[in-house]
Amino acid sequence: AGRDMLPSIIEHWGAVVWDSARRCHRYTSPIVVKPTFGGGRRRFHATDIELPATIRGDATHLQILLPAAPSGVVAVPPKDGTAMPRVPIPVDLLLAAPGPKTYKLKALAPHGAVMSADTCRLLYSDPELNGDKPWQEVVKEMFPGEPDVEREIIRSMRNTATDQSVDDDCSVRIIEVIGGQKR
Numbered sequence: 001a002g003r004d005m006l007p008s009i010i011e012h013w014g015a016v017v018w019d020s021a022r023r024c025h026r027y028t029s030p031i032v033v034k035p036t037f038g039g040g041r042r043r044f045h046a047t048d049i050e051l052p053a054t055i056r057g058d059a060t061h062l063q064i065l066l067p068a069a070p071s072g073v074v075a076v077p078p079k080d081g082t083a084m085p086r087v088p089i090p091v092d093l094l095l096a097a098p099g100p101k102t103y104k105l106k107a108l109a110p111h112g113a114v115m116s117a118d119t120c121r122l123l124y125s126d127p128e129l130n131g132d133k134p135w136q137e138v139v140k141e142m143f144p145g146e147p148d149v150e151r152e153i154i155r156s157m158r159n160t161a162t163d164q165s166v167d168d169d170c171s172v173r174i175i176e177v178i179g180g181q182k183r
Contacts, residue, residue: 016121020174026145029059031174036088036120046088046120053087058171061085062156064181073148073157075175085174087115104129109172110159111135114142115175123157132183 003020033051038044059081062075096102108129110122119142130138136154143149157173 011097012076029057030054030084031059032086032101033094034086034088034115034120035091037091044088044090044120045118046086046115050083050086052084054110055172059085059087060171062173062175064152064175066149066177067089068148069165073152075152085113086176087174088116088122090122090126097140112175113170114139114153114177116142143177145157146180149180153177 015146031053033053034046035051036044036046053131059088061078063078064073065077066073069072093102093105096106108124108126111125112123112135114121114123121138121142123138124130125135133159135139139153139157140150142154153175156175
């Protein structure tokens with residue numbers, strides 16, 4: 001029986017697998033990690049370093065191109081469908097040894113990630129991991145004075161079928177805002 005199990009595991013390696021309770025089992029997506037610095041009162045800034053990686057779960061990559069088209073601000077898949085999403089990950093999270101202070105942050109998957117030319121953030125469903133703020137508030141702070149961009153990011157981070165967080169369907173939304181004004 002053990003010999004029959006191995007080919008089955010390998011055959012479905014990396015596939016999305018749902019159980020009867022609609023829980024998602026592990027699978028991976030390729031990404032590019034952009035180490036970031038900042039936090040607290042400072043903005044988060046990505047470095048020029050790009051590290052190939054994979055994440056557990058499905059990564060949905062969307063882009064908001066500014067200035068907006070006449071139809072408005074809309075998050076769309078990249079024109080080059082082969083482009084891997086870039087994910088901002090704080091250097092402290094990448095390099096810190098797992099321990100009581102970092103365990104929760106290292107163990108939880110983010111709700112999503114937002115990147116622009118001058119700021120970037122991982123967003124979590126748990127407000128404690130966002131500096132005691134809901135992720136929607138963090139998005140609004142990232143793009144002050146740009147309500148259309150804020151609304152589109154928040155809309156895109158939600159699962160439109162259930163209006164629940166994308167954590168529920170084992171997916172991470174990665175949104176890059178390209179263009180616009182530097183803040």
